[in-house]
Amino acid sequence: MKSVDNVVLRAESLTKIYRRGVEEVRALDGVTFSIEEGEFVSIVGQSGSGKTTLLNLIGCMDTPTSGTIEIDGHETSRLSDRQSTRLRSEKIGFVFQHFGLIPTLSVEENIMLPTLFARRAAKGKASELLEQVGLSHRHKHRPHELSGGEMQRVAIARALINSPALLLADEPTGNLDSTNGEAILRLFTDLNRAGLTIIVVTHNPALADAAHRQLNLQDGHLLLESQL
Amino acid sequence: MGISPTFGIGGLAWRNLTRRPFRTSLTVSGVSVAVALLASLLAFGKGYERELSRELDAMGIQMMLVPLGCPYDAAARVLKGNALDVSLPASAFVKAKQDSAVQDAAPLLMTTLPRPAEGRTDLWVGVTSEIRPLKPWWKLTEGSHWFSSDTSDSVILGAEAAETELRRVGDSFYSPETGRKFKVCGVLERSGTADDSQFFVPLKTAQSMFHQPDRLTAIAIRLKDPALTGEASTRLQTIPGAQVVTMTEMMGTFLNLVGSVRTLIQSLAALAVLISALSILTTMLSTVLERTNEIGLFRAMGASRSQVFGLLALESAFLAILGSVFGVLLAGVAGSGVERVVRSFVSLAPQGRLLALTSDVILQCCGVGLLIGIGAGVYPAWRASRLSPIEALRWEN
Numbered sequence: 210m211k212s213v214d215n216v217v218l219r220a221e222s223l224t225k226i227y228r229r230g231v232e233e234v235r236a237l238d239g240v241t242f243s244i245e246e247g248e249f250v251s252i253v254g255q256s257g258s259g260k261t262t263l264l265n266l267i268g269c270m271d272t273p274t275s276g277t278i279e280i281d282g283h284e285t286s287r288l289s290d291r292q293s294t295r296l297r298s299e300k301i302g303f304v305f306q307h308f309g310l311i312p313t314l315s316v317e318e319n320i321m322l323p324t325l326f327a328r329r330a331a332k333g334k335a336s337e338l339l340e341q342v343g344l345s346h347r348h349k350h351r352p353h354e355l356s357g358g359e360m361q362r363v364a365i366a367r368a369l370i371n372s373p374a375l376l377l378a379d380e381p382t383g384n385l386d387s388t389n390g391e392a393i394l395r396l397f398t399d400l401n402r403a404g405l406t407i408i409v410v411t412h413n414p415a416l417a418d419a420a421h422r423q424l425n426l427q428d429g430h431l432l433l434e435s436q437l
Numbered sequence: 438m439g440i441s442p443t444f445g446i447g448g449l450a451w452r453n454l455t456r457r458p459f460r461t462s463l464t465v466s467g468v469s470v471a472v473a474l475l476a477s478l479l480a481f482g483k484g485y486e487r488e489l490s491r492e493l494d495a496m497g498i499q500m501m502l503v504p505l506g507c508p509y510d511a512a513a514r515v516l517k518g519n520a521l522d523v524s525l526p527a528s529a530f531v532k533a534k535q536d537s538a539v540q541d542a543a544p545l546l547m548t549t550l551p552r553p554a555e556g557r558t559d560l561w562v563g564v565t566s567e568i569r570p571l572k573p574w575w576k577l578t579e580g581s582h583w584f585s586s587d588t589s590d591s592v593i594l595g596a597e598a599a600e601t602e603l604r605r606v607g608d609s610f611y612s613p614e615t616g617r618k619f620k621v622c623g624v625l626e627r628s629g630t631a632d633d634s635q636f637f638v639p640l641k642t643a644q645s646m647f648h649q650p651d652r653l654t655a656i657a658i659r660l661k662d663p664a665l666t667g668e669a670s671t672r673l674q675t676i677p678g679a680q681v682v683t684m685t686e687m688m689g690t691f692l693n694l695v696g697s698v699r700t701l702i703q704s705l706a707a708l709a710v711l712i713s714a715l716s717i718l719t720t721m722l723s724t725v726l727e728r729t730n731e732i733g734l735f736r737a738m739g740a741s742r743s744q745v746f747g748l749l750a751l752e753s754a755f756l757a758i759l760g761s762v763f764g765v766l767l768a769g770v771a772g773s774g775v776e777r778v779v780r781s782f783v784s785l786a787p788q789g790r791l792l793a794l795t796s797d798v799i800l801q802c803c804g805v806g807l808l809i810g811i812g813a814g815v816y817p818a819w820r821a822s823r824l825s826p827i828e829a830l831r832w833e834n
């Protein structure tokens with residue numbers, strides 16, 4: 210059933226070592242896995258286990274100390290700044306716990322922001338996404354006029370504006386109450402059903418369980434299913 | 438759905454300025470003051486030269502014979518209507534008039550008359566009709582006539598002098614300081630020169646009234662041909678007790694006089710420019726510091742280093758452009774105030790408007806303003822462009 214062509218992300222012996230003076234922190238230690246197109250994967254593990262570190266490496270925000278990552282068949286672990294910028298722009302959509310909306314821009318402009326950096330017009334796409342996250346009526350509002358759940362939905366729409374191959378989310382429900390958290394969960398499920406590949410770091414059991422598959426990190430190591 | 442037309446890297450930069458309106462307006466005001474100072478300085482330099490050459494052109498005089506001493510100071514005083522302490526003998530005038538190159542020569546006796554009660558000092562000038570070809574712009578008002586004799590107790594008033602003294606042609610005029618009574622035989626039309634505020638009397642009358650028989654303070658000379666200036670001044674220089682000052686030399690002296698004031702304003706302007714550059718620098722640095730997460734976020738969503746650099750550089754350019762625009766406006770509005778200050782520094786300033794806020798002055802100032810903005814914005818923008826996308830994660834809401 211697994212065909213090589215379907216693999217959208219492949220990580221091979223990923224290691225990330227942070228140095229604080231003489232002390233070394235092995236945030237990730239030999240992590241290997243792959244994710245297929247259309248999968249919905251959650252990354253779970255205790256605080257400090259290396260989840261965010263892993264997501265950053267996948268999203269080309271940082272480079273591994275050793276090991277390789279392939280996205281859509283492109284090796285991405287040793288890219289120049291220019292190349293990784295382009296990759297982030299074209300292939301990756303990020304969603305953060307803190308939403309990260311720009312207060313001076315309207316909802317719609319926030320969603321359009323990545324197209325501005327990508328020098329791409331995607332006006333129609335913005336209204337489509339607003340519709341999809343159920344915020345069409347709010348397109349002119351400023352972020353501070355929205356609830357936390359609405360802000361996160363705007364952030365998700367923004368992450369999708371450049372039609373990425375991967376949606377990466379780091380604790381997307383971390384700042385939300387359970388009702389709003391559920392709405393985000395439903396949105397992710399819907400987006401995934403429509404074919405989007407999603408990787409989400411979460412402490413939220415409901416969200417983790419909604420995924421097809423869980424990657425369990427412990428002290429920088431990926432636990433095998435047999436170890437759970 | 439409506440996206441505002443200002444949405445773009447430029448629009449983003451512009452809106453960021455509105456986030457901290459107080460800080461933005463403070464920085465903009467700093468730049469405005471610097472640019473205004475600079476604009477006034479440049480405009481003053483331009484206007485001063487223009488006015489001076491206009492005034493010198495209007496004088497039919499090519500050289501002055503003044504008593505030995507500091508010639509430039511003497512000539513400047515005479516030109517601007519201040520009295521001299523030393524004087525020339527009347528014989529110098531006879532000799533000057535005989536020179537072959539001289540077309541017209543006019544003897545002058547200028548005396549200041551302090552009027553402590555009125556809080557001002559009047560300038561009395563003894564002249565003969567020989568002055569008239571040398572002052573081609575003089576026009577006597579309706580009913581005026583020239584002195585009936587060269588010893589009469591008649592006075593011709595400059596337009597302003599007539600106004601302050603509330604006298605018209607035919608009125609009598611008493612000068613308590615000298616104990617003399619005059620009849621106003623003429624009033625000059627306003628000429629915009631120093632003559633406007635002076636009191637003209639026949640030379641002999643002036644000499645007796647100020648107890649300077651047969652003395653002169655200056656001789657104004659027009660040559661038959663300006664090309665004769667060199668040889669004529671060599672000859673005239675030999676007249677005992679006299680020295681020659683040409684108008685060309687005078688022009689230089691005035692400009693030098695202004696030079697020292699200009700250096701003062703220049704250093705002030707340079708200081709203000711420096712301070713405003715520093716204020717843009719600190720504003721932009723704290724902007725980068727405050728928005729580290731946001732800039733990281735931009736990088737995470739695909740903004741390149743050069744786009745981040747451009748965004749921040751534009752912000753500081755906007756600060757500078759705003760500052761320049763307001764600065765030029767400020768210079769235009771406050772110009773007359775500045776002019777008054779400048780006049781109090783430069784006692785021998787021409788009468789016309791000194792500030793010439795011409796389009797190239799405005800362009801120069803905006804250029805400097807923009808340079809400040811770009812210069813001060815480069816480092817913060819570079820810092821921002823070096824930020825890692827990972828900064829996006831350290832967001833504190």
Ligand SMILES: Nc1ncnc2c1ncn2[C@@H]1O[C@H](COP(=O)(O)OP(=O)(O)OP(=O)(O)O)[C@@H](O)[C@H]1O
Pocket residue numbers: 227228229234235236254255256257258259260261262263
């Ligand atoms: N920039 C850094 N410099 C040094 N050490 C770091 C850095 N970033 C992370 N670490 C360390 O690496 C380890 C993994 O951190 P990471 O942020 O990936 O954990 P996490 O699983 O996301 O935790 P949490 O659930 O609390 O977000 C931790 O021990 C952390 O202290």
Ligand SMILES: [Mg+2]
Pocket residue numbers: 260261262379
């Ligand atoms: Mg984390």
